[in-house]
Amino acid sequence: MSGRPAIRAERLLERLDRFAAIGATAKGGVNRQALTEGDREVRAMLAGLAGARGFSVAQDEAANLFLRREGTDAGLPPLLLGSHLDTQPTGGRFDGALGVLAAFEVLEALEDAGVVSERAAEVAVWTNEEGSRFAPGAMGSQAFAARALPPEWREARSTDGARLGTELAATIAALPVPLAPLGFPIAAYLELHIEQGPVLEREDTPIGVVTGIQGTLWLEVEITGQAAHAGTTPLGFRRDPMRAAAAAMAELYGGIMPADSDARFTIGRIEAEPGSVNAVPERVRFTIDLRHPDACELAALALRIRGVLESACAEAGCALSIRRLVDMPPTAFPEAMVERVEASARRAGLASRRIVSGAFHDALYLARCAPTAMIFCPCRDGISHNEAEHVEPRFAVAGATVLLEAALSLLGAADTASHPPIAASGPSAA
Ligand code: HGY
Ligand code: MN
Ligand code: MN
Numbered sequence: 202m203s204g205r206p207a208i209r210a211e212r213l214l215e216r217l218d219r220f221a222a223i224g225a226t227a228k229g230g231v232n233r234q235a236l237t238e239g240d241r242e243v244r245a246m247l248a249g250l251a252g253a254r255g256f257s258v259a260q261d262e263a264a265n266l267f268l269r270r271e272g273t274d275a276g277l278p279p280l281l282l283g284s285h286l287d288t289q290p291t292g293g294r295f296d297g298a299l300g301v302l303a304a305f306e307v308l309e310a311l312e313d314a315g316v317v318s319e320r321a322a323e324v325a326v327w328t329n330e331e332g333s334r335f336a337p338g339a340m341g342s343q344a345f346a347a348r349a350l351p352p353e354w355r356e357a358r359s360t361d362g363a364r365l366g367t368e369l370a371a372t373i374a375a376l377p378v379p380l381a382p383l384g385f386p387i388a389a390y391l392e393l394h395i396e397q398g399p400v401l402e403r404e405d406t407p408i409g410v411v412t413g414i415q416g417t418l419w420l421e422v423e424i425t426g427q428a429a430h431a432g433t434t435p436l437g438f439r440r441d442p443m444r445a446a447a448a449a450m451a452e453l454y455g456g457i458m459p460a461d462s463d464a465r466f467t468i469g470r471i472e473a474e475p476g477s478v479n480a481v482p483e484r485v486r487f488t489i490d491l492r493h494p495d496a497c498e499l500a501a502l503a504l505r506i507r508g509v510l511e512s513a514c515a516e517a518g519c520a521l522s523i524r525r526l527v528d529m530p531p532t533a534f535p536e537a538m539v540e541r542v543e544a545s546a547r548r549a550g551l552a553s554r555r556i557v558s559g560a561f562h563d564a565l566y567l568a569r570c571a572p573t574a575m576i577f578c579p580c581r582d583g584i585s586h587n588e589a590e591h592v593e594p595r596f597a598v599a600g601a602t603v604l605l606e607a608a609l610s611l612l613g614a615a616d617t618a619s620h621p622p623i624a625a626s627g628p629s630a631a
Contacts, residue, residue, distance in 0.1 A: 206307075206314035208605055210598045213306045217597065220246070220286070220302060221294035230588025231294055235287035235329035235340075236264070236368035241375040243286045243298075244326065247305065248376055251324075254312055259381035263344040264372045266326035267381050270308045272318045272612075278386040278571075280611050282307055282604065283325030284394060285341075285563060289333050293395075293590020295580065295597070300393045301326055303601035307608050318612040320388055327563040328369075334359045335368075336419060336526040342563035346570050348384030360470075389538070389611050390567035393576045393604045395592055397560045399583030407599040408546045408553035409577025412539055414565045415465075415494040415557060418503055419527035421486065422446075422510060426519040428475065428483035442485040443473060445517035449510045456509075457502060464502060465492035465559065488526070494557055496531050532565045538574035545606035551599050560585075576603050 223243045224233030233239035244266055248258045251268040260266045269279065284300025304324040311322060327345070332338025335357045344350040355366030396402075401409050426440035450468060457466040471487035489506065493499040507523060514521040539555065546553035556577060567573045578600035581591040 204314055206310040206316055206605060206609065208303075208306055208310055208598060208601045209313075210594070212309070213302060213598060213601055214594050216302045216305070217294060217298065220298050224288065226291065226588055228291075228588040229294075230590065231288045231292050231298075232290050233286065233288045233292070234290060234334040235331060236334070236365070236372045240287050241372050244372070244376055247286070247301070247326065248378065250305065254309060256308060258376075258378045260373060260376060260378055261345070261381040261383045262373070263341045263350050263383060264328045264369055265341040265345055265381070266376070268305065268308065268324040270311060270322045272321040274319045275321065277320045278388040279321040279323045280608060281323050281325050281387045281390045281567070281571075282392070282608060283327060283390070283563065284392050285327045285330030287329055287331050287334075289331055289586045291586075291588050292331070293585055293587060295395045295590055295592045296397065296585050297330060297394075299395060299578070299592065299597055299600065303393045303597070303604050304391075306601050307605045310605055311608075316609075316612070320612055322608060322612060325563075328372075330563055332419070332527065334361070334363075335365045338419075338527060339529070339561060339563050339566055342566040345384045346566040350383065384570075387567075387571045389571050390564060390573040391576070391604060391607050391611070392562060392564040392567075392573075393578070393600045394560075394562055395580040395585060395590070396556070396577040396583065397580060397585035400556060401554070401577060401579035402581065402583060404554065406552050406554050407578065407596055408551050408603055409556040409579075410539055410542045410546065410553050411534065411558050411564075411575035411577055412555050413494075413531060413533035413557050414529075414561055415492050415559055416496055416499040416531040417527055417529040417561045418489075418491040418499060418525065420489040420491070420503075420506070421524040421526055422489060423484060423486045423522045423524070424510075424514055424519050425484045425522075426482070426517065429481040431479040431481060434481060439481055440518040441481050442517070442519045443482050445510075445513040445519045446471070446485045446487060448516065449513035452509050452513070453506060457505075461493075461498070463494055464498070465490070466502075492559065494531055499531070529561050529565055532568050534564075534568060534574050535572050538572045541610055542574045542576055542603065542607050545603050545610060548606050549599070549602045551603060553603075574607065576600055576607070
């Protein structure tokens, strides 16, 4: 080993700029939605960088991409590091991309230093984490953890009318590399991500040690009434789904978040059919994103939402249907992994604090496969899912440094008596 592995800040920061150019928006953000040409372009770019370093590249039938640096024992489950490269429609340069490029930087740092590890280390690029073009989110990591891709997902239609199965096939075909199995044993999983909230920046703490992820429900609400003439139809003759939706929304906005500071209630998308200025709509469809750290509270809120919608629809003479698009229960990461990340931050000389993630991440599903941990770094004003998303270079490098330290400890390639490498037997409470 030629010297201790180290993150090369300029290489990481240059990559972040280069990748942000793919799908760059006029306002300085990124629109690189899942399984679009931009997504395929960055996947190819990363695969090229991996090939240039002698790392092998593979992808599975969910188009999850794997870049592998071999260890001495190919039979051992690898250490996996990763995140996602797809973005929101008006996304930022760092949500997902920081985790992927920092993970790749870790592999390069190991290679530069000639680290010999028993286990392979792999970077995973998970398909469609955002879920904004095709629901559900965290699609690739869910399929990996379940070792199956539900057939009905392939028929999912995007907001721009595309069929998921078609886009998935095009993405896989665009990168002719060996096919990886959908799901395979891994020793542990690490993910670096921006906090997407204000806590770390407010406390000027460079590292967040994520203890878990709150629960998330996505609902698609459809209210059906009767289309009618806007000018000639008196109130008593209307069955107006927009009126039902507006009444329910007012009650839910007024009653959920003001009453519980841990609850998150968001209506991000709404559409009316036929969508004509002078016709009472026949149908209104909107999404609800509901989150809570407590599973029971989440379930209670979901029941309350259904009740409010049912009474508003009854009042307006409309029919109601609610489809559950995403149901992610709250997840806690193993204490041993949390402590390992804290020890890694200490070795890197960086202050850290424990934090629960308000956003979901692919790590939520990897936690079902192996010991999993997440590292957060601050983002400016806590802004994310916004083109103004920004991370100070020093924080991006700090996060990557802790990711490297944690990887070294798990690979058994660091002087960490306190945290021995993963037992050779494979996944454990590492
Ligand atoms: O919605 C989320 O929590 C994630 O950022 N996609
Ligand atoms: Mn993300
Ligand atoms: Mn996101």
